[in-house]
Amino acid sequence: MSELETALKQYFGYETFRPGQKAIIEAVYQQRDVLAVMPTGGGKSLCYQLPALLKPGLAVVVSPLIALMQDQVETLQKNGIAATFLNSSLTAEEARSRRLSILNGEMKLLYLAPEKLVSPASKTFLQAVQEKHGLSLFAIDEAHCISEWGHDFRPEYRQLKTLRSLFPKIPMIALTATATERVRSDIIHQLTLDQPKVQITSFDRPNLYYEVQPKQRQHYNQLFKFIRHQTGSGIVYCLSRRRVEEVAFRLKKDGISALPYHAGMSDGNRSDYQTRFLRDDVQVMVATIAFGMGIDKPDIRFVVHYDLPRNLENYYQEAGRAGRDSEPAQCLLLFGAKDIHTIEYFISQKEDEKSQRLARQQLRKVIDYAEGTDCRRTIQLSYFGEHFAGNCGNCDNCLNPKPIEDWTIEAQKFLSCVARCRERFGMSHIIDILRGSKNKKIEQNGHHLLSTYGIGKDKTVEEWRNLARSLLHQGFLAETTDGYRVLKLNQRSWEILRQKRTVYIAVLPSSQKRKSHNTLDxxxxxxxxxxxxxxxxxxxxxxxxxxxxxxxxxxxxxxxxxxxxxxxxxxxxxxxxxxxxxxxxxxxxxxxxxxxxKRLPIPVPSQTKMKTLRLAQQGYSIEDIAETRGMRTSTINDHLCELIEMNQPVKLEQFVPESDQKVIWQVINQVGDDSLKTIREALGEEYSYEQIKLVRAWWRRENNQSVSR
The missing domain is CATH 1.10.150.80 (HRDC domain)
Known part of the structure; x- marks a missing residue:
């Protein structure tokens, strides 16, 4: 085991590094600047924490939120690592005491907000630390905040470039989970990184299941039904503060422990609610994007976007807060047309025309994702410039596959039209030409005279849009990123036009069930x-x-x-x-x-009963299980009764309301469990034999009685 692996086990308890971590750590250890782009949950923090422990001096970490730095410091301290933070949450005496500990060489990591770090007092303090003990590195977390092309631009991050002039020999590592090529270049330029090692790990999060559902008219009921069948913590993202309060209130009223979180709340309330969520005192946090980068909780099992996110970077990062521990987690997006109008209104409030244009293009990308028929990962990863072959096996489009058809001829028509328009127009204009539209823009540009005009009348607008989206997602077509969405041909486009490549796309919905991740006995x-x-x-x-x-x-x-x-x-x-x-x-x-x-032998359910159990654990009703398995409901009911008596984890309240359970239980106590008919006569006809059998199974289990049929 190398020195780095030994330190990894000693300080963090892991045997091996995650992809990309070791290369980044070695570069920082060798005094090189680094730009690290790693997915949420990919282990970015360790990339600066481990070298900070191995190198002499103090490591300074720039973190954008108080809650985030507090959480990371507490985690480090739980591992016996000397770390601290300086921010506005401290009293003057607490801050003075911490500075003294740092000057005495008792700390290895110091967390600061960007505004704090660039203040004259902080610069003077760090210069004193440099002279006395040395500085080991600067780590800029959430580095995408420095770029105006990113999704969370923060002007104060721009001032961090002054660190280079003050401490020219201290290596700097910039880290982010979401950065397109343009954002990466901007980060390097703004921080004046010196020939940095650029480490881009795959954006793929294979443990996350991605799903998009059309927003139903009663969409709260849609949300409630989803959450009711979940275990573990979850986040529900909403667009507005009012929606956050409303959803949190209704969930709480319906028996789900939930709290709201948004920027309109007091700092005290937000801090208290976040702490309660982190400590598993509540299951669900309903929030706006204000509940963002401060969340370092690794065991979030689901994230629901109740409203449409504004861009794919936001969606990727927010959904990515699920399953940071690499365990299976679900990401559900509810997609409704009204959300589009809401976001368009927000965009119209922006003063800068360029910002409006970019925001509209980003919104269009989210809509393409929601409406897309390709593998969700293919769509997401292509946005970040990463090619993914598709068929991930862990998204709705792959697990509920649509019929695949050969659309090579249609693709040739579409790409040919793009070429004849000299690659100067967007998707809608190309589709209008193909369908023979008579709008003025086509005639003004003379596009009604093109050979491709009207050759696609046999396909609907949505069918052509589906093809165009698929061409973009599969990398067969490119698009400008300046807000105008102009289509551009690439090498693969010409391979299609020259009949050297075939195009297959998914075209129609299907209704297959999602596979279960549950693999534990x-x-x-x-x-x-x-x-x-x-x-x-x-x-x-x-x-x-x-x-x-x-x-x-x-x-x-x-x-x-x-x-x-x-x-x-x-x-x-x-x-x-x-x-x-x-x-x-x-x-x-x-x-x-x-x-x-458990020392006594436990009866092991048969394979067929285990299949019933797994479906029941996914929230299926008895009727749904019977339909899925092609069996009678009475057979499934018998399976559940036997599973209950064998002490298997069947949720009885899923099939019999708790109020009915109590009544049936009391009657069995009075008349015994031998005769179903006797129990039914004592109860009355409003209780079914199926309900009685289920409660009787529970009664027998609790009373340790043998099974008798």
């Missing part, structure tokens, strides 16, 4: 639930977030492998020596207790 799931409860209890006693104790991935490994001794736990992902001594015994004890309770 039942006993492992039961232990995992207990370990999560233990983690939550420990977190509450220490007023910290559960994921700061152990990640979901670490708990998952514990539940699967079931270590019985402390030394076995040391090899698990994210388990540092510091955490092993602090928390290890508590989790080992929980595992031992679980195994002791």
């Amino acid at each position: 039942i006993e492992t799931q039961q232990l995992l639930i207990r370990l999560r409860k233990k983690r939550k209890w420990l977190a509450d006693t220490q007023s910290t977030a559960p994921y700061m104790i152990f990640s979901d991935q670490a708990l998952r490994e514990m539940a699967q492998i079931k270590p019985k001794h402390l030394d076995q736990l040391a090899d698990f992902s994210g388990v540092t020596e510091h955490k092993l001594h602090q928390y290890g015994e508590a989790f080992i004890s929980e595992i031992r207790s679980f195994l002791q309770e």
Whole structure:
């Protein structure tokens, strides 16, 4: 094991680096400037934290939000690493004490906001630190904020270039999760990075399931139904503050623990609500984009965009807050036409015409994504300049595949029309020519005289749009990024025109079901639930977030492998020596207790009953399970009864309301469980035999009675 791998295990508990991390760390270690573009959850923080620990001196990290720097510092401290921050949340005495610790050489990492860092007092302080102990590196987190071409431009980031003149020999690493080629060039220019190593890791997040659903008229019910079937934490993004308050209120009223978050709330409320979410005291945060970069919670299991996001960069980053621990997570976008008009109104309020133009083009890209029939990853990654072959197996378009057709001839017509228009027009104009439109713009440009005029009347506007989007997504056609959306041919376009390449596109919807990610056996799931409860209890006693104790991935490994001794736990992902001594015994004890309770043989359900169980866990009704499996509902009901009696995790309230459960339970207590007819006669006809059998199975399990049919 090399020096870097040894340090990785010692400080962070990991055996191996994630893609791109080692190359970045080696470059920083060798005093080189670096621009690192890595997806959310790709491990950007470690790229500057590890070299900061190995190099002499203090590392200075620029972080845009107070909540984000506080969260990262707390995480580092939980690993026994000397880190601190200086921001407006501190009292004068607290800030003075922290500066003294830094000057005494007791700290390895210092987090500052960009406004704080460029102040004269901070510059003077850092110069003093440089003279006394040295500075190891500058890390600029969320570096896309420096570019006006990015989605979250912040003017104060522009002042960071003064660091180069003050500290010319200190290496600088700029990190971001979302940066197109234009934004990357702007970051290098604005920070005056010196021949930097540019490390671009794939933007693909294979653990995320992407889905777009048409927004139904009763879209709150659509949201509620989705969340009701989820486990773990989630975020719901809305466009307006009013919508945030409304959705949070309704979710809470319907029994889902939810809180609102938006810029119109007081700092105290926002901080309190965010802390409660991070510590798993509430399941759902309903928020505007104000709930953004400050979220470093790795175990978010779902993100819902209740309204259309303004651009693909926002969507990628917001959806990417799910599954940062590399465990499966869901990203759902509800797409409705009214949202387009709302965003267009916001765009019209911009004073600068250039900004309006760029914003409209970015909005069009989001609409193309929502309406697209190609693999969602192909669409997303092509936006960032990365080619993806498609068929990811983890998005709605791939798991519910549309019929694929050969549209090579139509593609040749479309591309030929682009060429004859000298690559000076956009998608709508080309489609109008192909369909023989008589609008004035076509006649003014003489395009009604082109050989391609009217040759596409046999296809609808939407069919041509679908083709054009697919050509763009698959890289068979290019488009300008200056806000005008002018179509341009590329090498692949000419290969199609010269009949050297075939074009296949997806054309019609289908209705297949999504595959399940659930791969854990039942006993492992039961232990995992207990370990999560233990983690939550420990977190509450220490007023910290559960994921700061152990990640979901670490708990998952514990539940699967079931270590019985402390030394076995040391090899698990994210388990540092510091955490092993602090928390290890508590989790080992929980595992031992679980195994002791399970010492008697447990009946293992048959394969057919396990299939029923998995569908039930996805929220399917008895009727839906029966239809999916091609069985009678009575058979499925019997499966569920046996699963309940075998102590499998069936949610009875999913099939029998809790109020009905109590009544049936009381009657069984009175008349016994031998005769279904006797129980039914005591209850009355409003209770079905299917409901009675399910509750009876639960009653038998709780009363340890043998199964009798």
